[in-house]
Amino acid sequence: MIDLHYDRDGLVPAIAQQHDTGEVLMLAWMNxxxxxxxxxxxxxxxxxxxxxxxxxxxxxxxxxxxxxxxRVDCDEDAVLLLVDQVGVACHTGRRNCFFRAVRGDxxxxxxxxxxxxxxxxx
Amino acid sequence: MIDLHYDRDGLVPAIAQQHDTGEVLMLAWMNxxxxxxxxxxxxxxxxxxxxxxxxxxxxxxxxxxxxxxxRVDCDEDAVLLLVDQVGVACHTGRRNCFFRAVRGDxxxxxxxxxxxxxxxxx
Numbered sequence: 001m002i003d004l005h006y007d008r009d010g011l012v013p014a015i016a017q018q019h020d021t022g023e024v025l026m027l028a029w030m031n032x033x034x035x036x037x038x039x040x041x042x043x044x045x046x047x048x049x050x051x052x053x054x055x056x057x058x059x060x061x062x063x064x065x066x067x068x069x070x071r072v073d074c075d076e077d078a079v080l081l082l083v084d085q086v087g088v089a090c091h092t093g094r095r096n097c098f099f100r101a102v103r104g105d106x107x108x109x110x111x112x113x114x115x116x117x118x119x120x121x122x
Numbered sequence: 123m124i125d126l127h128y129d130r131d132g133l134v135p136a137i138a139q140q141h142d143t144g145e146v147l148m149l150a151w152m153n154x155x156x157x158x159x160x161x162x163x164x165x166x167x168x169x170x171x172x173x174x175x176x177x178x179x180x181x182x183x184x185x186x187x188x189x190x191x192x193r194v195d196c197d198e199d200a201v202l203l204l205v206d207q208v209g210v211a212c213h214t215g216r217r218n219c220f221f222r223a224v225r226g227d228x229x230x231x232x233x234x235x236x237x238x239x240x241x242x243x244x
Contacts, residue, residue, distance in 0.1 A: 002224055013135045013149060013200075022144025027135060027200040039224060072229055073219040074212050078135075078149040080220040090196050098193040098202040102161060107124055107194055 001036060005077040011047060012077055016089065019068040019082040025089035026097040028055070030079065035070075042067050044083055061120040063087040093117040123158060127199040133169060134199055138211065141190040141204040147211035148219040150177075152201065157192075164189050166205055183242040185209040215239040 004012050010032065016025040028046040030038070034054055037045040044065035048055035058064030065083040072079055090097040093113030100107045126134050132154065138147040150168040152160070156176055159167040166187035170177035180186030187205040194201055212219040215235030222229045 001227060002229055015137055015146060015149060017146055022146075024137060024139055024144075024146065024202055027137060027195060070224045071220040071232075072222045072224070073149060074214050074216075074221070075219075078219075080146055092196050094196075097195040097197075097200075099196070100194045102124055102192045102194070105123060110193075 001039075002072065003076070004032075004035065004072065004079070005075065006032060007077070009049075011049070012079055014046065014079045014081055016044065016065060016081045016083050016085070018085055020084075023096055024098060025065075025083070025085055025095070028057075035079070038067055038081075039070060044081055058086065061087075061091075063089065063120065065089070088114055088120075091117060091120070093120065123161075124194065125198070126154075126157065126194065126201070127197065128154065129199070131171075133171070134201055136168065136201045136203055138166065138187060138203045138205050138207070140207055142206075145218055146220060147187075147205070147207055147217070150179075157201070160189055160203075161192060166203055180208065183209075183213075185211065185242065187211070210236055210242070213239060213242070215242065 011029045014030045015027055031047040034045045034047045044057045044067055046055040064086045068082040088095050093115045099111050100109055133151040136152045137149055153169040156167045156169045166179045166189055168177040186208045190204040210217050215237045221233050222231055
């Protein structure tokens, strides 16, 4: 099994990138168990810091991420997940979580939700 | 100025992505001062956790990152930097830091250094 340098909470940041378009979908966190489950199952599993539990992406919303490749950075303290995203990655109903950008002193919204988030979490 | 949810060390993770190709170059950290300097100067500035100081990317290596756009995620606790990278982003002399991937139980190297890292840090 691969060895990563987990932080003092036992976590590494994980970037999810759509494997074919290059779109950066989200940033979340993984502990050792999440990394191992993801590699074993081929479905991306994170660690939810707010729920303090494994977070099998899409288990309630259906918006799963199939793992295409797991890459590790030079310091072995961050991972890049090349994934195939089903539907939308963001809980707001947008394809990716980075939908606001700085313009001057303000944040502007770059895109509206693609789906109603209430339809994702029934 | 934009307001982010910095962690207990005063940091947010920052993904640097080449603005035109979509290549994910690196993941590093920013504190409030680094975010403000980056927005003000248009040159990416991180916070180095190992040196506990601002890290003006490329200040010793010349491998600078020009900021094209700074995006913020849904939870306001991670940023995506669209940048124009001069030369190589990784201190190992590779274009990006995510140059190893899991294959079976091992990490394999996807690419060799583009430049000799000793030439970057004189």
